[in-house]
Every structure is written in structure tokens, then in C-alpha cells.
Amino acid sequence: MTEVLLSLKGLTKAYPGVVANDSVSFDIGAGEVHALLGENGAGKSTLVKMIYGLVKPDSGEMLLRGAPFAPNEPRQARADGIAMVFQHFSLFDALNVAENIALGMENPPKMGDLASRIREVSEAYGLPLDPYRTVGDLSAGERQRVEIIRCLLQDPKLLIMDEPTSVLTPQEVEILFQTLQKLRAEGTSILYISHKLEEIRTLCDHATILRLGKNVGECIPAETSASEMAELMVGAALTPPMRGKRDLGEVAMDISGLSVPAPSAFGTALRNVHLTVRRGEILGIGGVAGNGQDELLSVLSGEVLTDSDAVKLGRAPIGHLGPVARRQLGVLAAPEERLGHAAAPDMSLTENAMLTGATREGLVKNGFLKWTAAKDFAERIIKDFDVRTPGPENAARSLSGGNLQKFVIGREVLQRPEVLVVNQPTWGVDASAAAAIRQSLLDLAAGGAAVICISQDLDELMEISDTFAALNEGRLSSPRPAEGLTVEEIGLMMGGAHGMEVAHV
Amino acid sequence: MIRLEKRPQPSRAWSLATPVVAVLATMVAGGMLFGILGKDPVEAIRTIFWEPLFGEFAFYYRPQLLVKGAPLVLIAIGLSLGFKAGIWNIGAEGQYIIGALVGAGIGLAFYPLEAWFVFPLMVIGGAFGGWLWAMIPAYLKTRFGTNEILVSLMLVYVAEQFLASMSLGLLRNPEGHGFPGSRNFNSYEGASSWINENAGMHWGVVAALIAVIFAYVLLNRHMVGYHIRLTGEAPRAARFAGVKPARLILFCLGTSGMLAGLAGLFEVSGPSGQVSIDFNVGYGFTAIIVAFLGRLHPVGILLAGGLMALTYIGGDIAQSNLQLPSAAIQVFQGMLLFFLLAFDLLTNFRISLGKPEVA
Numbered sequence: 001m002t003e004v005l006l007s008l009k010g011l012t013k014a015y016p017g018v019v020a021n022d023s024v025s026f027d028i029g030a031g032e033v034h035a036l037l038g039e040n041g042a043g044k045s046t047l048v049k050m051i052y053g054l055v056k057p058d059s060g061e062m063l064l065r066g067a068p069f070a071p072n073e074p075r076q077a078r079a080d081g082i083a084m085v086f087q088h089f090s091l092f093d094a095l096n097v098a099e100n101i102a103l104g105m106e107n108p109p110k111m112g113d114l115a116s117r118i119r120e121v122s123e124a125y126g127l128p129l130d131p132y133r134t135v136g137d138l139s140a141g142e143r144q145r146v147e148i149i150r151c152l153l154q155d156p157k158l159l160i161m162d163e164p165t166s167v168l169t170p171q172e173v174e175i176l177f178q179t180l181q182k183l184r185a186e187g188t189s190i191l192y193i194s195h196k197l198e199e200i201r202t203l204c205d206h207a208t209i210l211r212l213g214k215n216v217g218e219c220i221p222a223e224t225s226a227s228e229m230a231e232l233m234v235g236a237a238l239t240p241p242m243r244g245k246r247d248l249g250e251v252a253m254d255i256s257g258l259s260v261p262a263p264s265a266f267g268t269a270l271r272n273v274h275l276t277v278r279r280g281e282i283l284g285i286g287g288v289a290g291n292g293q294d295e296l297l298s299v300l301s302g303e304v305l306t307d308s309d310a311v312k313l314g315r316a317p318i319g320h321l322g323p324v325a326r327r328q329l330g331v332l333a334a335p336e337e338r339l340g341h342a343a344a345p346d347m348s349l350t351e352n353a354m355l356t357g358a359t360r361e362g363l364v365k366n367g368f369l370k371w372t373a374a375k376d377f378a379e380r381i382i383k384d385f386d387v388r389t390p391g392p393e394n395a396a397r398s399l400s401g402g403n404l405q406k407f408v409i410g411r412e413v414l415q416r417p418e419v420l421v422v423n424q425p426t427w428g429v430d431a432s433a434a435a436a437i438r439q440s441l442l443d444l445a446a447g448g449a450a451v452i453c454i455s456q457d458l459d460e461l462m463e464i465s466d467t468f469a470a471l472n473e474g475r476l477s478s479p480r481p482a483e484g485l486t487v488e489e490i491g492l493m494m495g496g497a498h499g500m501e502v503a504h505v
Numbered sequence: 506m507i508r509l510e511k512r513p514q515p516s517r518a519w520s521l522a523t524p525v526v527a528v529l530a531t532m533v534a535g536g537m538l539f540g541i542l543g544k545d546p547v548e549a550i551r552t553i554f555w556e557p558l559f560g561e562f563a564f565y566y567r568p569q570l571l572v573k574g575a576p577l578v579l580i581a582i583g584l585s586l587g588f589k590a591g592i593w594n595i596g597a598e599g600q601y602i603i604g605a606l607v608g609a610g611i612g613l614a615f616y617p618l619e620a621w622f623v624f625p626l627m628v629i630g631g632a633f634g635g636w637l638w639a640m641i642p643a644y645l646k647t648r649f650g651t652n653e654i655l656v657s658l659m660l661v662y663v664a665e666q667f668l669a670s671m672s673l674g675l676l677r678n679p680e681g682h683g684f685p686g687s688r689n690f691n692s693y694e695g696a697s698s699w700i701n702e703n704a705g706m707h708w709g710v711v712a713a714l715i716a717v718i719f720a721y722v723l724l725n726r727h728m729v730g731y732h733i734r735l736t737g738e739a740p741r742a743a744r745f746a747g748v749k750p751a752r753l754i755l756f757c758l759g760t761s762g763m764l765a766g767l768a769g770l771f772e773v774s775g776p777s778g779q780v781s782i783d784f785n786v787g788y789g790f791t792a793i794i795v796a797f798l799g800r801l802h803p804v805g806i807l808l809a810g811g812l813m814a815l816t817y818i819g820g821d822i823a824q825s826n827l828q829l830p831s832a833a834i835q836v837f838q839g840m841l842l843f844f845l846l847a848f849d850l851l852t853n854f855r856i857s858l859g860k861p862e863v864a
Contacts, residue, residue: 347735367725367727394514397514
């Protein structure tokens with residue numbers, strides 16, 4: 001390492017009941033890409049928030065080029081040359097690129113000047129972007145480009161990127177990496193937050209691994225195997241899910257020529273979707289978020305009704321049936337949004353067990369609710385799926401994301417579905433919980449159920465699915481056997497680079 | 506610096522304690538208000554809260570509590586079902602009037618027949634009238650997506666015009682020497698809602714108690730009640746659970762209209778005695794306050810209805826005995842709602858003293 005840009009010494013930050021960072025120390029060199037690796041909840045976000053001035057450390061200090069550095073607010077951090085690209089974009093759909101960038105500036109220049117500055121910077125870093133395009137029309141990759149250019153306009157010394165590839169197709173990731181390498185060549189340091197090990201191995205010079213708020217190790221990713229890093233990150237050797245030998249049975253669910261208009265102005269219309277899934281099969285549906293995943297789930301769960309023949313269970317048309325009737329037939333679903341869609345935040349776990357379990361678990365009699373039976377069902381979910389909670393009387397929102405997700409998946413799996421549809425089953429869930437959830441999906445399929453797994457996590461889909469298809473702008477690619485698919489092929493199914501120009505480095 | 510922190514889950518203790526704390530705070534602030542007006546604060550508070558229950562003339566005021574409380578509770582129970590699901594029926598006053606008109610109309614049509622079926626028919630008519638009036642905003646909402654708040658509120662004024670027309674025209678007492686208003690039900694035995702007038706007991710009191718039990722069972726033990734709560738808590742989760750929003754709207758508005766209509770019928774055939782231009786005294790609007798004061802909980806509403814009736818009667822006594830202006834009494838009642846909503850915050854948030862932090 002040549003020269004140290006930012007040095008963290010013993011940073012500690014505690015929240016009520018949890019120590020988010022426990023004396024974390026490491027150095028980021030000038031012109032290096034430094035990976036910050038860790039599971040969800042390992043304290044990565046808190047750490048970068050301290051660097052970016054959003055959170056003040058309880059103790060410890062930071063040195064920027066040897067001088068004490070304690071930003072009180074992001075403005076101060078930005079003035080010292082630190083910029084950050086958040087995982088969730090903060091852009092207004094209805095405004096154009098230049099207007100969005102001007103909104104984030106202290107003293108925005110005239111629109112014309114700003115537009116030409118944006119053009120200059122985007123040319124220089126090979127990130128072609130038209131300053132006058134409306135953000136609502138841009139793909140996720142292009143929106144991220146807007147955020148990156150917003151940062152580059154401040155000429156940063158350190159660029160923090162929080163899980164930048166989670167919204168990109170493999171081709172778009174490729175383009176992003178070229179840009180980052182160019183930045184590094186110019187001497188900009190990059191702090192790259194991720195839990196995707198292969199990415200880190202291709203891109204990063206150094207890696208710091210956090211577990212439960214502590215720095216548990218550093219390594220040079222290029223010289224360390226992915227499994228070694230995974231072990232450091234999780235703290236134990238992970239057993240990959242067991243894939244039993246499965247025989248595919250008859251067609252369980254069949255969707256043909258399904259088109260549904262967009263439910264709202266910012267929703268996605270489903271266009272001519274065809275899919276079949278057989279008993280014992282796991283169909284993985286990939287794609288960047290916002291390409292019709294929610295809409296597809298609603299159509300399958302019965303929240304959105306269609307022509308009866310568009311959705312068939314076996315040979316029986318069910319497109320016109322609502323969620324309760326479909327549950328009766330064995331079509332169950334677990335939506336992505338845990339709080340507010342899959343579960344009611346302020347209701348107890350018992351009440352939430354009632355939410356989808358009423359029909360199949362016999363929790364109702366003549367319209368009257370059997371709360372004791374519901375409580376038993378909730379307790380069974382908690383026990384079988386290792387949900388960490390003091391008991392079923394606790395509100396859903398008091399559970400951590402991973403625990404609630406286990407509850408939501410468990411609730412459906414324990415109802416012995418014929419067809420189970422899940423959307424982002426392991427989003428924001430720690431590695432061991434994610435492995436448990438995937439295993440339960442595999443077991444379910446082994447037992448003869450058909451599973452449709454919609455996910456953005458390609459590794460997950462490759463791990464569990466027999467067949468793979470991708471959603472892109474509401475269209476579903478034709479399904480292909482998952483085995484033997486290359487990353488390039490998957491990327492093309494997901495829409496490739498979405499017409500984004502390749503960076504001209 | 507004082508900050509509010511969201512609790513991981515709603516505090517049960519606070520949700521029970523807030524009404525009590527709110528009443529105490531109202532007593533303190535109200536006492537200060539009366540003090541500034543130059544009255545003895547302790548005496549004023551005592552007059553409002555103590556006099557009707559245990560004072561010298563309590564024998565007269567206690568039945569009044571039932572008479573004033575029953576319609577409030579009956580209407581508020583119905584409203585609370587919709588409010589819990591985010592369906593806002595603001596027009597209970599109109600449904601109350603139409604229920605009274607239909608029910609009273611049936612009774613008057615049978616006059617002077619004394620038969621066992623007259624009063625039950627009036628009850629059915631009252632329920633039907635209120636239900637029908639509430640079906641107008643319900644149908645418009647489910648069919649065209651209109652706002653039920655506006656439509657139900659506007660229909661109150663339509664109902665008032667109906668009432669005026671009826672008491673001056675169709676339902677006017679033919680032996681009333683041209684005075685507006687219908688025959689008096691108190692002189693029509695078979696059509697009176699009184700059970701025991703001296704004790705303040707009429708069928709509306711019974712109906713209110715049945716409604717409380719009905720609502721409690723519905724909300725806690727029945728699928729429909731569960732769907733109502735779910736819709737209010739998380740509309741998307743409700744759709745996912747299989748709730749049909751249009752049906753729920755029809756049910757909630759229909760039920761609240763029905764109960765308001767019943768309250769109107771019991772009032773007109775008992776305490777008020779006749780259909781007159783101004784027999785309605787705003788129970789339909791006050792019931793909105795009662796519903797919230799009772800935390801939209803059936804038992805809470807029962808207590809809140811009693812408390813509201815108490816401040817009305819106590820307020821009247823304070824006006825006549827202590828010459829407090831009626832506006833001061835209204836401010837006092839407003840304080841009660843204000844403090845309740847303010848302290849309500851503590852159910853979901855806790856106050857913490859400390860440095861602010863951006864997280």
C-alpha cells in the first residue's frame with residue numbers, strides 16, 4: 001500500500017440493545033478499491049454512515065490523510081472529498097437528469113452549464129448520459145450512473161458504494177466495473193460494500209470483513225478463495241443446501257398468454273407471459289427489480305384477477321379465483337414486502353398466522369376464528385423455522401427482517417402447498433437464515449410441490465432452481481434448464497445491458 | 506432535547522392508561538380555564554363530574570345519563586367498525602334522521618292500533634332507513650370511487666331538509682292545530698320505546714348494550730372483524746388475505762347506518778317523543794368523538810359514551826348553577842378529545858431525553 005487516505009481507529013457505535021460497531025479499525029489506501037464485506041446486520045452500513053457523517057461514533061477516531069476527521073453532517077464529509085452512492089437511489093422520476101443533480105447541490109450552476117459539466121464528466125469516465133432525459137425513463141443501471149456522476153462532479157477522493165450491483169444485470173455490472181477501475185487508475189479510492197464474493201475477488205485490492213460489528217479479518221481478495229472469505233464472514237462453514245434427486249411430475253401450473261395492464265403509473269405491465277412448472281420442479285425467475293416481479297406474484301396469488309384460462313392449476317382454470325379460493329386449491333404465495341403485504345406490522349404473530357392459514361389450517365369455523373388453533377399454528381412455524389422471538393403474541397414488526405421472513409415462508413411451507421410462489425425469499429436475510437429458507441424450498445419440491453421462486457439473487461436461483469427464466473420489462477424469457485447456463489446467457493435473458501452504452505474507457 | 510422514539514410494539518399499558526390520563530389532564534386544564542373565567546375551578550370540575558352522579562339531584566340526572574349515553578354508544582359502535590378499516594362514515598347524523606323518519610312513519614301509519622307487532626316493525630324500519638341512507642355513499646364509493654367522507658356528510662343536510670318537510674307535511678300531527686311536528690309517541694303505548702321512563706330505560710339502552718357485545722365478538726372472534734382490523738392495519742396484506750374491499754365498504758357503512766338509524770328510531774319514539782324539525786341534537790357527530798375517545802374499542806366506547814353524557818349533563822348543571830358560558834363547556838369537551846389524541850402518541854412512541862442523532 002502506498003499512502004493511507006483514510007484511517008479508522010477503534011470506531012465504536014452502540015444502539016439500544018445492539019453494538020453495531022465494536023472498535024473497528026482499518027486503513028483505506030489512496031487509489032485502492034477496498035471491499036467491506038459482511039452479512040446483513042454485520043454493521044457495514046453503520047460504519048459507512050459514520051464515515052459519511054450521518055452517524056457519530058461513540059468512541060474511536062478517523063484520520064483523513066493523517067489529520068483528524070470527524071464530520072458532523074454529510075455536507076462536511078463531502079467538502080472533505082467523500083462521496084457516497086446509496087443502494088436506494090434518491091432520484092425524482094418526473095425530473096430530468098440535470099435537474100435531479102442540481103437538487104443535490106449546495107449552489108447549483110445554471111442549468112446549461114450544469115448540463116455541459118455532466119456531459120464532460122460522463123464522457124471522461126465513459127458513462128454516456130443525456131442530461132435532459134427524464135429519470136423515470138432510465139433503467140436501473142442508468143439511474144445508478146446518475147448517482148455516480150452526481151458524486152464525480154464533486155471530484156471525490158473517496159467514493160463509497162453500497163451494494164451497487166444488486167440492481168444490475170451481469171452485463172451492467174461489467175460496465176460499472178470498468179468505470180470503477182478507471183477511477184482507481186486516476187487515484188480515487190473506493191470503499192466497496194458487498195456480500196458478493198466473486199465480485200470482490202475480481203474488483204477489489206483489499207478486503208475488510210465484518211461480523212457482528214467486529215473486524216474479523218482482512219485479506220487480499222485475489223489471493224483468497226471465496227469459501228475462505230465466506231467462512232470469515234459467517235463465522236462458520238456453511239453447508240450449501242442439499243439438492244436431492246427429484247423426479248418431475250405432471251404440469252402443476254400453467255400460464256399462457258397472460259397480459260395484465262400496469263396497476264399504477266409506476267407499475268409494470270405484464271406482457272404475454274407463458275410459463276409452466278411441474279410437480280417437483282423449482283422454476284427460478286430472475287430479473288432486475290421493478291420489471292414485473294410484484295405484478296407476477298399478484299397474478300399468481302389471486303390478488304389480481306385475470307381471464308380464468310390464463311392461469312391454470314393442472315388443467316383447471318383458476319385465473320378468476322381470489323386468494324382464498326386459490327389457497328383452498330393449494331396455490332400459496334409469499335410476497336416480497338414483509339411488512340404490510342405478507343404480514344400486518346402491528347398484529348401479533350398469531351394474528352399473522354391467521355392471515356393466510358385460516359383456510360388450509362382449519363382456523364375458522366362458521367366464520368368464527370379459532371385463536372387457540374391459530375396460536376398453535378404460529379408456535380409450530382416459530383419452532384420448525386427457528387424464528388427468534390419471545391413468543392407468538394409479539395407484533396410482527398418487532399421481529400428482525402430475517403426472522404420475519406422465516407416466519408412468512410414457514411407459514412406457507414407448513415400449509416403443504418401444491419404450488420408455492422415466493423418473491424425475494426431471502427432479501428435482507430443473513431446467510432444462515434437464507435440457507436435454511438432455500439433448504440425448505442428444496443425440501444418442498446422434493447416432496448412433490450411445484451415452486452416458483454422470483455429473486456434478484458442469481459446465485460440463489462442457480463443454487464436451487466431446475467429451470468430458469470428472467471423477467472424484463474414485464475416480459476418473461478422462455479424458460480431454460482438452469483444447469484449449464486452461463487452468466488452471459490443469464491444476463492442476456494435479463495435484458496443485457498438494457499441498451500446502455502458500454503463505458504468508453 | 507426531547508425526542509420521540511418509536512416503540513418496537515404498541516404499549517398495552519399506555520393504550521389503557523391514555524384515556525385516564527387524558528381525563529385528568531382535561532380536569533387540570535379545564536380547571537385553569539374556569540379559574541381564568543373567575544369561577545372556583547374545584548367547584549366547577551366537581552359540578553361537572555360529581556353532581557350528576559352523586560349530587561343532591563342525582564336521582565334525576567342518573568336516568569339522563571342512560572338517555573344521552575345510549576344513542577351515542579349505539580352510533581359510535583357502528584362508526585368504529587368502519588373507522589377501524591379506514592372507512593369514514595361522517596354522516597351518521599343523516600342516517601339517524603332517516604332511520605327515525607322511516608321508523609316513526611311506520612308507527613304513525615298504524616296509529617292508533619295497539620298490537621304487539623307495531624314496535625318491532627318500527628325497529629326494522631328504523632334500521633332499514635339508516636342502512637338505506639348509508640348505502641348511498643357506499644354504492645357511490647364502490648361503483649365510482651367517490652369519497653365517502655364528503656358524500657355521507659352532505660347527505661346529512663339532505664336528510665335535515667327531508668326532516669323539515671316531513672314534520673311540516675306528511676307526518677304532521679293532524680290534531681296538532683297546525684303546529685309542526687308529529688303525534689307524540691309517548692301517548693301511543695304500543696309504539697313507545699320506553700321500558701321505564703323514570704329509570705331512563707328504553708329499548709335504545711338495551712340495543713346499545715347488545716351492540717357493544719356484538720361488536721366485541723365480531724372484532725375478536727369473527728372473520729369479518731378480523732378482516733376489518735386487517736384492512737385498517739395493512740390494506741395490502743388484507744387484499745393478500747383475500748378481503749374484498751367493496752364488500753367490506755358495504756358492510757361497514759351499512760352496519761353503521763343501521764345502528765344510527767336504530768338510535769334515531771329509539772330517540773324519536775322515546776325521549777324526544779315526536780318527529781319535529783329539530784329533534785336531532787347532533788348525536789351523530791358527537792358519536793365520532795365518542796368512537797375515538799373509546800379507542801374504537803367496544804368496551805372503551807361504552808365508557809366513553811358514559812363519560813361524554815356525563816360532561817353534557819354536568820356541563821348543563823355548571824351552566825345553570827355557576828353561570829359558566831356554554832362556550833366554555835364546549836371548549837372543555839374539545840380539550841378532552843385534544844388530550845386524548847395527544848397522549849395517544851405514547852402508545853406507539855416513548856419520550857426520551859438525549860442528544861438527537863441521525864441514524
